[in-house]
Amino acid sequence: MLTKLHSNQRLQLVLGLVVGIAFGFLLQKGGVTSYDVILGQLLLTDFTVVKVMLSAVITGMIGVYALRSLGLARLHPKSGSIGSTVVGGLLFGVGFAVLGYCPGTISGAIGQGSLDALIGGTVGILLGSWLFATFSPKLQKPVLDKGDFGPVTLPEVLKVNPWAVVIPAAGLLTALLFALERFGW
């Protein structure tokens, strides 16, 4: 692993910016920085968001697991619990539909000139994040820690070699994309 590069903080800030520029460019070219495309996905009339996400996941999964096997990368799975992941995920979903952007795509929407993203959505997200940052100590024990399952990955849960999950998962998700095309979505 490139540990020397990882600890070069200044260079990392530049890398973050460069990756962000590439990510924003791709999101805009994919059309997913548009409210209409995101709502189209949630109303199940336009599957662009799912197509972008699943092809990113298939590509990323195979590559990152291969890089890990080569000793060039390590995983950073996030910890989760029912109280945090499920409750937070559903709250996020409500916001996703009402706002029509997510934290990444709203940044892209701002870049393409959507003022509802810049003036409405960003204010809301900052306020929501700040509220959570402020009140999270009170939520920790009664909600966030409930049903904790830790930072596990599916291969760890199934106690199998990672590739025994990566390969079938890649096949299954690819089949799902073919099915979406086949049925005209």
Place this chain on the structure above:
Amino acid sequence: MEWLRMQQWSPYAVGIGIGVLSWVTFVLSDKPIGCSTAFARFSGMIERVFRGDKTLTKPYFKQYAPALTWDVMLVIGIVIGSFASALLSGQFQLTWVPQLWAATFGAAYVPRLLAAVIGGVFLGAGARWANGCTSGHGISGTLQLAMSSWIAALCFFAGGIVTAFLIFRVFGA
């Protein structure tokens, strides 16, 4: 370089591009792509303007310092990258109300802005509550096969689909 000026690329090309970008961040930065932490850091920076260093004593901001970090730069980069893409394709345009919203609820911008603020509060709180968003959990976490991320992604879409149907098929019908 005509492809840089295209209005839209195939969603598969875009997805593969994002997947390759995730290889780059894992190798060069030892980090998965994620966007919602940056918004929490920004909110801390704003609080700090008003409350000074007292902000830094909050447990959350001890863990996620309100500072210019890799993820903050990433979000700034997204704005720039999307701006460049939209400029090249001639899609850059200042708009207040998206088409679909206008067709259902009218072109007045106050209701749309109110909805965006309220939706944003849920989205921002939910992302931090779940410890990730559509990129951190939905793409970066699921590609690592993290259990938390698959559950989160399903909840994002379950909550989103039900709410979108309520807004457009029940209220807006």
